Amino acid sequence: xxxxxxxxxxxxxxxxxxxxxxxxxxxxxxxxxxxxxxxxxxxxxxxxxxxxxxxxxxxxxxxxxxxxxxxxxxxxxxxxxxxxxxxxxxxxxxxxxxxxxxxxxxxxxxxxxxxxxxxxxxxxxxxxxxxxxxxxxxxxxxxxxxxxxxxxxxxxxxxxxxxxxxxxxxxxxxxxxxxxxxxxxxxxxxxxxxxxxxxxxxxxxxxxxxxxxxxxxxxxxxxxxxxxxxxxxxxxxxxxxxxxxxxxxxxxxxxxxxxxxxxxxxxxxxxxxxxxxxxxxxxxxxxxxxxxxxxxxxxxxxxxxxxxxxxxxxxxxxxxxxxxxxxxxxxxxxxxxxxxxxxxxxxxxxxxxxxxxxxxxxxxxxxxxxxxxxxxxxxxxxxxxxxxxxxxxxxxxxxxxxxxxxxxxxxxxxxxxxxxxxxxxxxxxxxxxxxxxxxxxxxxxxxxxxxxxxxxxxxxxxxxxxxxxxxxxxxxxxxxxxxxxxxxxxxxxxxxxxxxxxxxxxxxxxxxxxxxxxxxxxxxxxxxxxxxxxxxxx
Numbered sequence: 426x427x428x429x430x431x432x433x434x435x436x437x438x439x440x441x442x443x444x445x446x447x448x449x450x451x452x453x454x455x456x457x458x459x460x461x462x463x464x465x466x467x468x469x470x471x472x473x474x475x476x477x478x479x480x481x482x483x484x485x486x487x488x489x490x491x492x493x494x495x496x497x498x499x500x501x502x503x504x505x506x507x508x509x510x511x512x513x514x515x516x517x518x519x520x521x522x523x524x525x526x527x528x529x530x531x532x533x534x535x536x537x538x539x540x541x542x543x544x545x546x547x548x549x550x551x552x553x554x555x556x557x558x559x560x561x562x563x564x565x566x567x568x569x570x571x572x573x574x575x576x577x578x579x580x581x582x583x584x585x586x587x588x589x590x591x592x593x594x595x596x597x598x599x600x601x602x603x604x605x606x607x608x609x610x611x612x613x614x615x616x617x618x619x620x621x622x623x624x625x626x627x628x629x630x631x632x633x634x635x636x637x638x639x640x641x642x643x644x645x646x647x648x649x650x651x652x653x654x655x656x657x658x659x660x661x662x663x664x665x666x667x668x669x670x671x672x673x674x675x676x677x678x679x680x681x682x683x684x685x686x687x688x689x690x691x692x693x694x695x696x697x698x699x700x701x702x703x704x705x706x707x708x709x710x711x712x713x714x715x716x717x718x719x720x721x722x723x724x725x726x727x728x729x730x731x732x733x734x735x736x737x738x739x740x741x742x743x744x745x746x747x748x749x750x751x752x753x754x755x756x757x758x759x760x761x762x763x764x765x766x767x768x769x770x771x772x773x774x775x776x777x778x779x780x781x782x783x784x785x786x787x788x789x790x791x792x793x794x795x796x797x798x799x800x801x802x803x804x805x806x807x808x809x810x811x812x813x814x815x816x817x818x819x820x821x822x823x824x825x826x827x828x829x830x831x832x833x834x835x836x837x838x839x840x841x842x843x844x845x846x847x848x849x850x851x852x853x854x855x856x857x858x859x860x861x862x863x864x865x866x867x868x869x870x871x872x873x874x875x876x877x878x879x880x881x882x883x884x885x886x887x888x889x890x891x892x893x894x895x896x897x898x899x900x901x902x903x904x905x906x907x908x909x910x911x912x913x914x915x916x917x918x919x920x921x922x923x924x925x926x927x928x929x930x931x932x933x934x935x936x937x938x939x940x941x942x943x944x945x946x947x948x949x950x951x952x953x954x955x956x957x958x959x960x961x962x963x
Contacts, residue, residue: 426607426630426634427499427602427605427606427607427611427630427634428495428496428499428500428611428630428633428634428669429496429499429500429602429605430602431634431669431672431673432456432459432460432463432496432672433460435456435460435672435673435675436456436457436459436460438675439456439648439675440455440456440457441455441456441457442455442456442648442675442677443455443651443677444456444458444459444671444672444677444678445459445489445492445677445678445680446651446677446678446679446680446697447487447488447489447680448679448680448681448682448689448692448693448696448697449488449680449681449682449683449689450488450489450680452489454489456672456675459492459493459496460496462493462588463493463496463497463500464497464500464591464598465588465589465591465592465594466493466494466496466497466587466588466591467496467497467498467500467501467591467598467601468590468591468592468594468596468598469497469587469588469589469590469591469592469594470497470498470501470503470528470587470591471501471591471594471596471601472587472590472591472594473528473557473569473571473582473587474557474568474569475501475503475527475528475569476501477501477502477503477601477604477605478502478503478504479503479504479527479528480503480504480506480524480525480526480527480528480566480613481494481498481503481504481505481506481526481527481528481529481530482505482506482508482520482521482526482528482529482530482531483495483505483506483507483508483529483530483531483659484508484510484512484517484529484530484531484532484540485510485530485531485532485535485540485573486510486532486535486657486683486684487654487657487658487663487680487682487683487684488532488573488680488683489680490530490532490573490584491658491659492658492668492678493588494530495658495664495668498611499605499611499630500598500601500602500605501598501601502601502604502605502609504524504610504611504612504613504627505611505612505613506520506521506524506526506612506613506625507612507613507614507615507658507659507660507664508520508521508529508615508659509615509659509925510532510535510538510657510659510684511538511925511926511927512925513543513922513923513924513925514543514546514547514923515875515923515924516623516923516924516925517543517544517547518547518563518564519622519623520615520623520625521564521566521567522563522564522565522566523622523623523625523821523822524613524625524821524822525566526566526567527566527567527568527569528567528568528569528570528571529544529567529569529570529571530571530573530584531544531570531571531572531573532573532574533572533573533574533576535683535684536684541570541572541578541581544570547561547563547564548561548562548563548564548567550562550580551570551579551580551581552578552579552580553579553580554579554580555580556569556570556580556581556582557569557582559580569582570582571583571584571587572584605630606630607629607630607631607634608629608630608631609629609630610627610628610629610818611628611629611630611633612627612628612633612664613625613626613627613628613821614626614628614659614660614661614760616759616760616761616866622868622871622874623868623871624820624821624823624826625820625821625822625823626760626761626817626820626821627817627818627819627820627821628763628817628818629818631814632763632814632815632816632817632818633661633664633665633669633763634669634673635763635788635814635815636661636665636666636669636762636763636764636765636786636815637665637666637668637669637670637672637673638669638670638673638674639765639768639786639787639788640665640666640670640730640756640765640768641670641671641673641674641676642787643754643756643765643768643770643771643786644701644728644729644730644752644754644771645728645752645771646670646671646674646676646701647674647675647676648674648675648676649676649700650674650676650677650700650701650727651676651677651679651697651698651699651700651701652667652670652671652676652677652678652679652699652700652701652702652703653679653681653690653693653694653697653699653701653702653703654667654678654679654680654681654703655681655682655684655685655686655689655690655693655703655704655708656685656703656704656705656708656864657684657685660760660864661758661760661763661764662703662705662730662732662733662764662864663703665763665764666703666730666732666756666764666765667703676701677697679693679697679699680693681693681694685704685708685711687708687711687712687714687715687718688715688717690702690704690708690712691712691715691717691718691721691723692721694721694723694725694726695721695722695723695725698725699725699726700725700726700727700728701726701727701728701729702726702729702748702750703729703730703732704729704730704731705731705732705733705734705863705864706731706733706734706735706736706737706740706896707734707863707864707894707895707896709731709736709740709743709744709748710740710894712748713740713743713744713747713748718747723747723748723749724749725749726748726749726750727749727750727751727752728750728751728752728753728754728771729744729748729750729753729754730753730754730755730756730768731744731753731754731755731756732755732756732757732758732765732864733861733863733864734861734863734864734896735852735896736755736778736779737779738775738779738780741753741755741775741778741779742775745775752771752772753771753778754768754769754770754771754773754778754783755768755769755778755782755783756768756769756782756783757782757783757850757852758811758815759836759838760817760866761816761817761830761836762789762811762815762816762817762836762838763815763816763817764815765786765815766785766786766789766791766811766815766838767782767783767784767785767786767791767850768782768783768784768786769781769782769783769784770783770784777849780851781845781849781850781851782849782850782851782852783849783850784847784848784849784850785811785848785850786813786815788813788814788815789811789812789813789814789815790811790812790813791809791810791811791812791844791850792809792810792812792835793805793806793807793808793809793810793842793843793844794807794808794810795807795808796808798832803843803844803845803846804843804844804845804846805843806841806842806843806853806854807841807842807843808837808838808839808840808841808842808856809838809840809841809842809850809852810835810836810837810838811835811836811838812834812835812836816831816834816835816836817831817836819831839855839856839857839859840852840854840855840856840857841853841854841855841856858888858889858949860887860888860889860897860899861889861896861897862889862892862895862896862897862898862899862927863894863895863896863927865925865927867889867899867927867928869886869887869888869889869949870887871924871928872885872887872899872901872920872924872928872930873885873886873887873901875920875923875924876901876903876916876919876920879911879916879919880906881905881906881909881911882903882904882905882906882911882916883904883905883906884903884904884939885901885902885903885904886901886902886903886939886947886949886952887899887900887901887930888900888901888949888952888953889953890932890953890956890957890960890962891957891962892931898931898932899927899928899929899930899931899932900930900931900932900933900934900952900953900956901916901930901932901933901934902934902935902936902939902952903916903933903934903935903936904935904936904937904939905935911935913932913933916930916933917929917930917933932956932960934956939952940952940955
C-alpha cells in the first residue's frame with residue numbers, strides 16, 4: 426500500500442473521525458478533510474511544475490502544513506526531503522544540493538531562525554526573481570520556493586495560495602496515484618554517520634507504511650486512541666511512528682506545539698484526553714520535572730513510546746507510575762531501517778523495558794556478528810544487523826557508503842548488542858563513534874570538518890561525553906595555531922551561525938597532543954575517559 430492509499434483507506438473507513446489536531450494552530454481535520462486538503466495541495470504543486478520523481482524539501486517545525494506536504498508529495502510520486510528545522514545555511518545548502526531539490530516548502534520562521542533570510546544568504550537571486558523561476562549559482566537544482574505564512578515575499582509562493590489554486594483545479598489525480606509504486610522512493614531523511622557529511626537515507630512507501638503499521642500494533646493503537654506527538658515530524662519518530670502509525674490505525678494525531686515544550690505537551694494531553702504519548706528520555710524527564718506537572722490531569726494516558734536513547738530504569742518507573750503509562754514501550758532502530766527494528770511489549774516487565782529494547786519486529790530478521798562477519802551465539806555481544814522490508818533502498822547518490830552499510834541485504838547498525846534466549850536485545854555500546862544528544866545523531870567528523878574552516882584551528886577531534894539531561898553532549902579537543910588567542914566562547918560563536926545548535930560543542934579543550942595508537946590513530950575513547958574523569962562525570 427502507498428502512503429496515498431493508506432490515507433484514502435482511513436478516509437473510507439472513518440471519514441468524520443479526527444485525523445489531526447494542531448493545538449498551537451487551532452486546527453482540526455477529519456480524515457476526509459485531510460485527504461481532500463492534501464489532494465488540493467497536490468494539484469497546486471502540479472501547477473507549479475513538479476512531476477513524479479522530483480525532490481521536494483520540507484523545512485519547517487511541526488504544523489499541519491508539514492503533514493499536508495507529506496501526503497500531497499506522496500500522492501504525486503514526488504520524493505519528500507525532510508530538512509532539519511535546526512539547520513543553518515551551510516547545512517541547508519549541502520542537503521538541497523546533495524539530493525537535487527527542485528522545490529522547497531518552508532516555514533517563515535522558527536525560534537530565532539528566519540528561513541527565507543537564510544535561503545537568500547545562499548541564493549540572493551531568490552529576492553529578485555519571479556516565483557517559480559529561481560536560478561541560483563549555489564543551488565542549481567532549486568527552482569520553486571513556497572512559504573508557509575501570510576506575509577508575501579518576492580520570489581516566493583505562499584503555501585495557502587498554492588493550496589487554493591489546487592482547490593480550483595479539475596485535474597484528475599488518480600493517474601498519478603495509480604502510477605505510484607510501493608517500492609519507489611517517497612522520502613529522504615538525512616542521517617549522520619561517522620564519515621562526515623549527512624547521508625540521505627532513501628525510503629520507500631513499502632518501508633515506512635509497514636513500519637508505521639507495526640509500531641502501532643506494538644502499542645495496540647486503535648481508532649479510540651489520541652496520540653500526543655511532541656517529537657519532530659522531520660524525524661522518523663514523528664513522521665512514521667506518529668503520522669503513518671495513526672493513519673494505519675485511524676487514530677488521532679495531536680500536535681501540542683511547533684516544537685517540544687513540557688507545558689504545552691501536558692496541556693495537550695489534558696485538553697485532548699490523549700491516551701498515547703511519545704518522546705525521547707529527555708522529553709519525559711522535562712515533563713515529569715516541570716514545576717506545574719502536578720496541576721495537570723494525565724490519567725487518560727495508557728501507553729506511548731520512549732525512543733532515541735536508552736531510558737534509565739528510574740525514569741521508566743516514573744513514566745509508568747506518575748504518567749499512568751502502564752503499557753509504555755521502548756523502541757530501537759535507525760533512520761535507515763524506517764526506523765524501528767525492535768520494540769518491547771505493552772506487558773513486558775520493568776526489567777525487560779529498561780535493560781532491553783524488546784524483541785525483533787514482525788517480518789524483520791536479526792543477527793549479531795563478530796568483526797569478521799560470523800554469527801555469534803546468544804548471550805555473546807557483537808554488532809547488531811537487521812534485514813527485511815524495512816531496510817532502506819540506500820543512501821541517495823552515494824553507492825560507496827550504501828555498500829559499506831548494507832551487506833547482502835543486512836543493515837549493519839554499528840551498534841553493539843546481545844540477544845538473550847527469549848529474543849530480547851540489549852544494546853551495550855556503539856561500534857561507530859556517533860554522538861547521540863537528546864535523540865539527535867551527530868557525526869563527529871561533520872563538526873571536525875566545519876571547525877577546520879577556521880584559520881586558527883589546525884586540528885579538531887569531536888566526541889561525546891555523558892550528560893544527565895541529554896544523554897551525551899559534544900566535546901571537542903582542538904589544536905590551535907601558535908599565535909592564536911582563541912577561547913572556548915570563540916569556538917562556540919563560530920559554530921552557532923552555521924551548524925545546528927545541537928552540534929555546537931558544549932565543551933572545548935585546547936590541547937597540544939592527542940592520544941594515539943602505535944599506528945597513529947586518534948584514540949577518542951581515551952579522550953572521552955579523560956574528560957569523564959576531569960569533569961567528575963563517572
